[in-house]
Amino acid sequence: MRIFEPHAHMFSRITDDYERMALSGVRAILEPAFWLGQNRTSVGSFIDYFDTLVGWERFRARQWGIHHFCGMALNPREANDPRVNKDVLEILPRYLEKDSVICVGEIGLDDITPIEEECFSAQLELARKHELPVLVHTPHRDKKRGFERSLAIVKESGIALERVLLDHGNEETIKITRDSGCWAGFSIYPHTKMDVDRMVTIVQQYGVEGMMINSAADWGVSDPLRVPRTCLALELAGVERDVIEQLVWRNPVGFFAQSGRFDPADLERPPNVDRRETFDGNSVLRGQDPGRY
Amino acid sequence: MADGANANAIAVVERRLAEATADNGWWREALDRATREGAAALPVLFPALARRLGRGLIGGGRTAEPSPDATGGEVLVDLDVWRVCDAAGFVLLRACTAITSEQAVDLFLHGDFEERTIVMRAHALRPVDPGTIALFGEAQRTNTSTHFEALCCDHNLPARACGVADFGIDDVNRMVVKAAFMDLPLARMFGVEEHANAELSRMLQDLATEREAAGRTVWQDTDRLVGLAPTRGTLLRLLGGLEHGSDGRRLRAAEALARQSAPDLLPLIEDRIARERVDAIRAQLTQLAGKWKGS
Ligand SMILES: [Zn+2]
Secondary structure, eight states: OOEEEOOBOGGGSOHHHHHHHHHTTEEEEEEOOOOOSSOOOSHHHHHHHHHHHHTHHHHHHHTTTOEEEEEEOOOHHHHTOTTTHHHHHHHHHHHHTSTTEEEEEEEEOSSOOHHHHHHHHHHHHHHHHTTOOEEEEOOSSSHHHHHHHHHHHHHHHTOOGGGEEEOSOOTTTHHHHHHHTOEEEEEOOSSSSSOHHHHHHHHHHHOSTTEEEEOOBOSSSOOTTHHHHHHHHHHHTTOOHHHHHIIIIIHHHHHHHTTSSSOGGGGGSOOOOOTTOOBTTBOTTTTOOTTOO | OOTTOBSOHHHHHHHHHHHHHTTOHHHHHHHHHHHHHGGGGHHHHGGGHHHHHOOOBOOOOEEEEOOOSTTOOOEEEEGGGOBHHHHHHHHHHHHSSOOOHHHHHHHHHTSOHHHHHHHHHHGGGSOOOHHHHHHHHHHHHOOOHHHHHHHHSSBOHHHHHTTSTTOOHHHHHHHHHHHHHTTOOGGGBTTGGGGOOHHHHHHHHHHHHHHHHTTOOOOTTHHHHHHHSOOTTHHHHHHHHTTOSOHHHHHHHHHHHTTOOOGGGHHHHHHHHHHOOOHHHHHHHHHHHHHHHHO
């Protein structure tokens, strides 16, 4: 089973996770820019983070045969912080032009404040200007209202709705997402929020059209193997392999290919890899023989 | 004009770029924007160059260009390694009237892999300025071979820049030792041989000794470069090279010895000639022996 993981924060994960993901079928990852668990107090911290996403992180993934792409954005939480919000919006255009950047994200609402809404709209406009699809984070608190408000802002922006992925959905939001023409993302967590069993039920009830699933793995309690685990559960529940592959490969590939920044045919092969190669002098092998890892 | 080189590298770059970008609306717009807005537009234009214009090679071979700056040094560049996106990067940089050294470094530091390569390579054809010198600092800090090579190989920028502002012979020496460390051939660093000096020879010999102690291979151009500016230990190292098991190593040692003069050591050379089985090396040593006898 080939898997395109459409939402994982590898910045916060260890190299072993890449190996385990590769062994479980993950061949491509989309890493949206997000909050690092602690507020940043200057734009320079964002710049270094963005540079890591297009540089080191992409290099690290490639060592395990994984295509790494990313989203760039001012995340909703730090949109509320006047120390950084305007400056980050100002530096985004250069990063939105990078080859490996295939969406604007994650953007959206968290606490549903006016300044979050303002930054959300401004970044939808950037997505239009840079011809990129959008990954929208929806609030974990007050989800239904947050979802409706997010959708209203998206519609107001005039962006084509098939270029919008409304993430962190659940049973409550699936119908309104589908009716809107946006894509529906489901983040599968180990203990909280959406889990594997609920996801199986959703697929049995709604099919997989316009849907994708992700682990949203980050620095918190989360599991980068949630997508492969869900694949297995779906298979055991009797869902056709082809349907599962649509959910975890063809759907995300099709959605992000709207960026025009990669050719889906390139994903059929691993990225070029030389395991002795270094990035700024740094090798993930730490001096080991590349043949024996 | 340098031997064997065509003239007017910039004209070749412009012509090949024009051929590759005919009917490319994005490129016309990008060039207009750089001309209008200057260096401030580059951070959003550079990332798209490889994607929009491709990475096709422009070709053109070893090409010269009259000196673009007060150094007076003619530019020599191998256009066979240049791609359409590199050519476009050069033309965009040139379209901006003034680029500060901070702006040049910013393009490198916050560029992705391709942008970094383009910025470095494009500088080979530009006037040497503080931005060039700052980029040498970045090249010295990176271990990404492609980026180091783009600024230091396949052209004569380091040789041309030597002596400008703070970029002196010590910096060239450090750069060559780094190239040796990365196993890049001397032949790709045009004009560097002319800057051979005893201190560089000492550094290269020390690196060679350290490599030998670790049982690793030694940079193959060591003998050639130290032979141009011998220092303490050079002669012994070269003589020792004549007993090496590798034919290539013995040949390079013999070639480097041909530049030395040590008539007292003739018996050692003759001893080697008697046992040397490779014709080319024997011929080289015989010629050397003749020269030493005559001196
Ligand atoms: Zn996330």
